[in-house]
Structures are given as C-alpha cells and as structure tokens.
Amino acid sequence: MPTSGEGIGNAAEAAKSGQIFVTIALAWRILNHDKGRTLLALGGIFMAILLVFVQLGLFFSVPQGGMLLYDNMRFDLLLVSDQYEYQAQPGAFARARLDMLTAAPEVEAITPLYFGLAKWQSGEGGMWPDLFVIGLDPASSLFDPASIRRQQNLLSRPDTILVDSATRPIFGPLSSGRVVEINQRKETIAGHYRLGTGFMGLGVALISEANFARLFPERGLGLVNLAAVRLKPGIDPERAAAQLQHMVGPGLRLFTRAALAHHEASYWTTRTSVGLIFGSGLLISIVVGIMVVYQIVSAQIGRQLPQFATLKAIGYGDGALALTVAAMSIMIALAGFAPAVPAAAFIYREIRRQTMLPVILSPGQIGWVWVAALIMATISALLAVAALRRADPADVF
Amino acid sequence: MPLAWRSLTANKWRLVRSSAGIGFAVLLMLMQLGFSQAFFDASLRVLRNLDGDLFLQSAHKYQFATQDPIPISLLAAARKVPGVASARPLYADWYDLYWKSPADGRLYLVRGFAFEPNQPVFRLPEVNADRAQLNNPGAVLVDRRGRRFLGMDTDVKQSEINDAKVDVVGKFTLGPDFMSDGTVIMGVDTFARLLRGRGGERPGMEAGVIKIAADADPRAVEKMLRQAMPANVAVLSKSQLLAFERAFQARVSSAGPIFAIGTVVGFVVGMLISYQIIFTEISDQLPQYATLKAIGYPSPYLLRVVLEQAALNGMAGWIPAWLLGLGLYHLIGVIALLPMRMTLEITLTSLGLTLAMCLVSAAVAVIRVIRADPAAVF
Numbered sequence: 001m002p003t004s005g006e007g008i009g010n011a012a013e014a015a016k017s018g019q020i021f022v023t024i025a026l027a028w029r030i031l032n033h034d035k036g037r038t039l040l041a042l043g044g045i046f047m048a049i050l051l052v053f054v055q056l057g058l059f060f061s062v063p064q065g066g067m068l069l070y071d072n073m074r075f076d077l078l079l080v081s082d083q084y085e086y087q088a089q090p091g092a093f094a095r096a097r098l099d100m101l102t103a104a105p106e107v108e109a110i111t112p113l114y115f116g117l118a119k120w121q122s123g124e125g126g127m128w129p130d131l132f133v134i135g136l137d138p139a140s141s142l143f144d145p146a147s148i149r150r151q152q153n154l155l156s157r158p159d160t161i162l163v164d165s166a167t168r169p170i171f172g173p174l175s176s177g178r179v180v181e182i183n184q185r186k187e188t189i190a191g192h193y194r195l196g197t198g199f200m201g202l203g204v205a206l207i208s209e210a211n212f213a214r215l216f217p218e219r220g221l222g223l224v225n226l227a228a229v230r231l232k233p234g235i236d237p238e239r240a241a242a243q244l245q246h247m248v249g250p251g252l253r254l255f256t257r258a259a260l261a262h263h264e265a266s267y268w269t270t271r272t273s274v275g276l277i278f279g280s281g282l283l284i285s286i287v288v289g290i291m292v293v294y295q296i297v298s299a300q301i302g303r304q305l306p307q308f309a310t311l312k313a314i315g316y317g318d319g320a321l322a323l324t325v326a327a328m329s330i331m332i333a334l335a336g337f338a339p340a341v342p343a344a345a346f347i348y349r350e351i352r353r354q355t356m357l358p359v360i361l362s363p364g365q366i367g368w369v370w371v372a373a374l375i376m377a378t379i380s381a382l383l384a385v386a387a388l389r390r391a392d393p394a395d396v397f
Numbered sequence: 398m399p400l401a402w403r404s405l406t407a408n409k410w411r412l413v414r415s416s417a418g419i420g421f422a423v424l425l426m427l428m429q430l431g432f433s434q435a436f437f438d439a440s441l442r443v444l445r446n447l448d449g450d451l452f453l454q455s456a457h458k459y460q461f462a463t464q465d466p467i468p469i470s471l472l473a474a475a476r477k478v479p480g481v482a483s484a485r486p487l488y489a490d491w492y493d494l495y496w497k498s499p500a501d502g503r504l505y506l507v508r509g510f511a512f513e514p515n516q517p518v519f520r521l522p523e524v525n526a527d528r529a530q531l532n533n534p535g536a537v538l539v540d541r542r543g544r545r546f547l548g549m550d551t552d553v554k555q556s557e558i559n560d561a562k563v564d565v566v567g568k569f570t571l572g573p574d575f576m577s578d579g580t581v582i583m584g585v586d587t588f589a590r591l592l593r594g595r596g597g598e599r600p601g602m603e604a605g606v607i608k609i610a611a612d613a614d615p616r617a618v619e620k621m622l623r624q625a626m627p628a629n630v631a632v633l634s635k636s637q638l639l640a641f642e643r644a645f646q647a648r649v650s651s652a653g654p655i656f657a658i659g660t661v662v663g664f665v666v667g668m669l670i671s672y673q674i675i676f677t678e679i680s681d682q683l684p685q686y687a688t689l690k691a692i693g694y695p696s697p698y699l700l701r702v703v704l705e706q707a708a709l710n711g712m713a714g715w716i717p718a719w720l721l722g723l724g725l726y727h728l729i730g731v732i733a734l735l736p737m738r739m740t741l742e743i744t745l746t747s748l749g750l751t752l753a754m755c756l757v758s759a760a761v762a763v764i765r766v767i768r769a770d771p772a773a774v775f
Binding site (some may be wrong): 037040041043044047048050051054055058083085089117119121123126127128129130168170202271272273276277280281284285287288291292294295296298299302347351354355356357 | 673
C-alpha cells in the first residue's frame with residue numbers, strides 16, 4: 001500500500017522537523033510537572049556547579065598568586081637569570097649586564113629590582129617573621145597602582161618602607177609612622193599599598209635601592225634579581241625579545257608578558273603538588289556533578305517511564321527520546337548555573353578573606369565552569385538514556 | 398531479613414546508582430581530609446624525626462623553617478643541667494643551598510640539615526647508619542623522595558652544591574614539604590664549607606637537641622633547663638615543638654581553610670544527593686509504607702526503617718569510596734610525593750560525616766512517610 005506508506009513517511013518527516021521543539025517542550029513539561037522535585041534537582045546541580053567553581057577558583061588562584069606582582073608592573077619584557085624559578089627563587093645576575101641593554105635602540109627604560117629576605121624584628125609576641133623586601137629606584141614608574149605611585153617618593157627618605165597591606169597579623173600593627181626594626185635597622189612605615197603577598201612570603205615591603213643596600217650590606221647593589229624592560233612605542237615585544245636575547249648572551253633570559261604568564265602557570269601546576277591537589281579536586285567535583293544530574297534525570301525518567309513508553313509506542317524513536325533527556329539535562333544545568341555564579345562570587349570573596357589567595361571570578365573562569373556544566377549535563381544524559389532504552393512499551397503496562 | 402535491607406536491595410541498579418552518587422561525595426571529602434592531613438604531616442615530618450626530648454631554639458622563631466641561629470655555647474650550659482643526658486647541635490638552612498640536579502643540570506634551592514657525625518640527632522635509620530662517612534669533606538646524604546626534577550631518586554654519586562663538588566654517600570627517605578622540594582643532610586664541616594662566603598664565619602645552630610637521662614624527671618629537667626637558658630632561647634618539649642609548628646601552619650598557611658571548605662562543600666553536596674535518593678525511594682515505596690501504616694505499624698517503626706535504609710545507603714557509598722580513596726591516596730603519594738595516609742581519624746571522620754549527611758537528609762525526607770495517609774495513597 002504505497003499511499004499510506006508515503007503518508008506515514010510524511011508524518012515522520014514532519015515530526016522530525018518539529019521534533020526539536022517537541023523535545024524541548026516535552027523536557028520542559030516533565031520538569032515543570034513536579035515542581036518540588038525539580039526544585040530539589042536544581043539545588044543539587046547548583047551545589048555541584050558551585051563545587052566546580054570553588055575547585056577551579058583555587059586551581060587558577062595559585063598561578064595568579066605568582067603573577068600578582070607582575071600584573072601590577074609596567075613592562076614589555078622581563079629580564080631574569082636563567083636560574084629563575086618564581087619570585088621567591090629568582091636567581092640573580094650582575095647589574096653591569098644591564099648596560100648593554102640600556103643602550104639598545106629598542107629599549108625605552110630599564111628598572112632593576114632587588115629581592116631580599118629580611119628579619120622583621122618587631123613582630124607580634126616577640127616573633128621575628130621573614131619580610132620579603134623589594135628594592136627599586138623611587139624615581140622609576142614601574143608600578144601601576146596609584147597607591148604605590150602616589151607614595152613612591154616617600155621612599156627617597158632614608159630608612160623608610162611601604163608595606164603591603166596583605167602582610168599577615170604576625171608582623172604586628174602596620175600603622176603609618178610606626179618605627180620597626182628590620183635586620184637590626186630602624187625603619188619607618190611611611191604608608192601602605194595593596195598588591196597581595198602571593199608566594200613572596202607572609203609580609204612584603206617596598207624600599208628604595210639605597211635603603212636596600214643598607215639592609216643587605218653584604219649583598220649591595222651589584223646583583224640584580226629582575227629587570228623590567230620597557231620598549232619604545234611601536235616595538236613588537238616578541239621580536240625585540242629575540243633580538244635582545246641575542247645581545248644579552250647566555251645565563252640570562254628575556255620573558256615577554258605572555259611567556260612569563262605561561263612560565264608561572266606551568267611552574268605552579270607541574271612543579272609543585274598544587275596542580276595535582278586542586279586538579280584532582282576539580283576532577284572529583286565534575287564527577288560528583290555528573291552523579292547529581294544523573295541521579296535527578298534518571299529519577300525523572302523512572303517516574304515518566306510509562307509516558308516515555310507511550311511515546312515510543314506511537315512512533316517516537318530512541319533518538320527523539322534521547323534528545324528529550326539531553327534537553328532536560330541541559331535545562332537543569334542552565335537553571336543551576338545561573339544562581340551558582342553570584343553564589344560563587346560570594347564564596348570567592350570569603351575564600352579571599354580567609355586564605356589571601358587571589359581567587360577571582362573572571363569571565364574566563366565562568367566560561368570554563370559553563371563548559372564543565374555542559375559536560376556534566378551531557379554525560380549524565382548519556383547515562384540516563386541507557387535507562388530509557390530499556391523502556392519497552394509492552395513491559396511498562 | 399530486616400525490611401530496610403530488603404528495601405535497599407530490591408532494585409540492584411538503583412543501589413549501584415545511589416552508592417555511586419553518595420560514594421563520589423564521600424570520595425571528595427576523603428580527598429580533602431587526606432590533603433589536609435598530608436599537608437600538616439609533611440611540614441611536621443622533619444621535627445618528628447628528630448631524636449630528642451627537649452629542644453632549644455630562638456624564641457623569635459615564628460616557624461621552625463626560618464633562619465634564626467643560636468650560639469653553640471648554649472649546649473655546654475645545657476649539659477651542666479642535672480638530668481640532661483646529651484645536648485647536640487642541629488644546623489639547618491632553607492635559603493642558601495643550591496643543588497645541581499643531575500637530571501637537568503639546573504640549580505635548585507634545597508633545604509639542608511647538618512650535625513656532628515659523632516652526635517646523631519635524627520631518627521632516620523639510614524642517616525645514622527651512614528653518619529661515619531659524613532666526616533669526609535664534601536660527603537652528603539640526599540632524600541630519595543625529593544621532587545623528581547632534583548634527580549635525587551637516581552643513583553647520583555656526585556653533584557654540586559653552591560658550585561662545590563659533593564659526593565652522595567647515601568640516601569634517606571623524608572619527602573618534600575610545601576616549602577622545600579628536597580633535602581640534603583651532611584656533616585657540619587661540609588655544611589660550613591658550602592655556606593662559607595655568605596658570612597665567612599661558622600654557622601650557628603638552628604636547634605639544640607636534648608635528651609633526658611632515663612632516671613630523671615622530665616618536667617624537672619625542663620624547668621631547670623629553662624632557667625639555665627637566656628630569655629631569647631625557647632625550651633620546648635617534642636610535643637610543644639610539634640604544636641608550635643602545627644599552630645603556625647594552621648594560622649598562617651591557607652591549607653586549613655582551603656581543605657575545610659572542600660570538605661564542607663563535599664558534605665553539603667552529599668547531603669543533597671542522599672536526600673534526592675531517599676526521597677525518590679520513599680516516593681516509589683509510598684504505597685508499601687502506607688500499607689504498613691494501615692495495618693497498624695506505628696510511625697516510629699517507619700521512621701526507623703527509613704533511617705536504617707539511609708544508613709545502609711550511606712554505608713553502600715562509603716565502603717567503595719573508602720577503598721577507592723585508599724588507592725587514590727597511594728597514587729597521589731607516589732605522584733605528588735605527599736604523605737597521604739588513610740588514618741583512623743580520617744576513616745572515622747569520613748564515616749561520621751557520611752552517616753550524618755544520610756541520616757539528616759533521611760530525617761527531612763521521612764516527613765512524607767509519616768504524613769502518608771493510607772486512604773490517599775491508593
């Protein structure tokens with residue numbers, strides 16, 4: 001009977017084109033049918049996504065902590081010793097090696113930086129915590145934050161320091177005007193700035209080169225830890241780095257900003273156990289998220305099994321039903337994701353307050369969690385569809 | 398067979414699903430608890446391996462791993478205190494020793510400990526077995542559990558520290574902490590030679606390691622020793638030293654709050670999962686519960702059945718998660734060189750949290766059963 005066969009074919013065709021809307025509508029109806037249950041489901045997926053946010057935030061915060069200083073510095077290239085690991089293990093090189101670079105036509109300005117660890121002998125309860133000291137020329141315009149630029153000239157006074165306000169309470173009060181003892185020298189706190197201490201230590205202070213030489217008399221100013229290079233306008237940093245690298249010779253390394261960010265990220269994620277700790281937390285969070293969504297979706301399917309079987313019996317294919325399930329999963333993930341973003345912003349703020357880690361909710365991070373949420377939804381839908389396959393119309397009734 | 402058990406195992410597939418859901422939440426908590434434990438364990442490991450009853454260190458120290466030497470002459474004063482069996486110096490450095498890795502030829506900062514080879518201060522058997530060799534100039538022992546890029550796990554025989562040749566005469570097992578990637582142990586002469594040029598003079602000791610005579614009263618010795626020491630020297634028992642370090646790590650490092658947040662989030666997610674599970678199960682079996690009610694079983698009985706079932710659900714998730722956790726602990730211990738150990742404390746804490754999350758969520762869900770009106774269900 002060709003005619004009726006054709007008719008059925010047309011109907012299937014029509015169903016196919018409209019199928020995507022039908023499945024979405026169906027998924028919506030199923031979710032809407034039992035509001036209490038769906039609300040519970042949303043709570044579950046909300047928590048799972050929040051969990052992913054927390055782990056991802058911690059994971060990213062670590063290299064970000066390493067970048068804190070650099071992100072607030074103006075430079076195009078960073079010159080370091082080839083022993084450079086990270087800020088607290090920077091290696092050092094002779095200041096004289098900067099002379100050649102200063103004369104290079106591409107270079108606008110070079111600011112050498114000196115890092116040292118000094119005893120802060122005025123800590124809380126008689127403690128002498130270690131202070132990470134950054135020495136620089138007070139006339140340089142290296143740092144971006146207005147809080148530093150405004151006060152930088154104060155550093156030209158002898159025995160004066162600016163303290164990072166993220167310095168830990170173990171250092172005692174950090175009030176301006178307080179005189180503290182550092183490496184057996186009396187130093188006056190002239191003011192504060194806020195960059196964060198990152199991985200430099202528990203306390204960080206800025207100081208002039210001349211004061212640095214007085215605090216570390218054995219070392220002096222002959223050895224530089226980092227040099228921030230600013231290029232003349234219009235010079236491409238990538239190309240300049242290659243050319244200047246040739247000029248400075250072996251033992252030194254020039255980083256572009258991108259190369260530096262890459263170096264810090266790979267250092268913290270591969271060389272320390274940080275990557276593994278937060279990476280495994282992230283992985284388990286995603287699995288937990290999959291479990292939550294799967295649990296929810298398969299429970300819904302279980303309850304709607306007769307209806308699904310009916311749909312099957314009247315000619316909907318496995319594909320259409322799978323699409324319905326996928327639509328349900330994605331809707332649940334979407335609905336759970338939306339409130340998770342502001343909640344994550346709140347939790348991040350709490351973590352920042354509790355741990356001093358620079359946990360920041362960046363658009364990139366939100367994007368990653370969104371991808372993770374979709375992956376969770378898709379995998380759990382695939383798992384749940386397996387249950388649906390078993391829906392045999394003849395069995396259910 | 399109790400009703401809860403039968404109800405749990407009635408649907409095998411659902412049991413697998415629910416134990417996987419709860420299990421992964423438990424696994425998350427286990428990992429966070431394990432990391433937290435490993436963090437503290439790693440930072441306390443050296444101190445635990447010091448062979449002493451009392452310790453002298455600068456009173457200005459805010460943590461053990463900071464340079465703040467005290468004069469060697471204090472040991473002579475300590476030995477005069479009645480009841481002190483021995484007083485030995487421990488030298489240490491965290492900032493100035495650069496080990497040349499045989500793996501890639503680069504220099505890496507390592508921590509170094511030193512002692513008088515005839516006055517051992519460690520409880521590491523391999524260090525004590527090899528200590529006579531540490532009299533040879535340039536002889537060092539390296540930590541085979543140092544991070545891999547240091548190349549200390551290879552059969553390295555010679556390398557350099559601070560550009561001076563050193564002979565690796567043996568190995569010990571310690572592991573890195575969150576500050577140091579690897580450790581070298583040596584005799585004090587080698588130590589002084591490697592650090593010369595920084596100060597020129599012989600280094601002071603970071604700690605005095607004191608043993609109390611077997612027949613002496615430890616408290617009395619501690620008290621007398623404290624009186625014999627100047628005010629800027631702290632006298633600590635081993636447990637005080639460990640508590641001091643633990644308090645610093647807990648207060649200053651972010652590890653405590655980070656892992657606590659992870660555990661709490663795992664708990665809340667687990668609670669939601671188990672609520673979801675128990676809620677679904679109760680809904681599915683509502684007719685049965687209603688029937689039980691109709692034929693005269695009282696609400697407390699139904700409550701007990703639901704709670705039992707929740708506890709069984711929790712156990713069904715916890716047991717595989719614990720076993721999986723054991724494997725993961727081992728794996729992470731090998732890969733990340735973290736001292737991950739499934740301690741009794743972690744086992745009991747995770748079990749307690751699991752049961753708590755399941756029982757609390759069941760108690761919330763059970764309200765539906767209690768309210769089940771036999772007449773309305775059918």
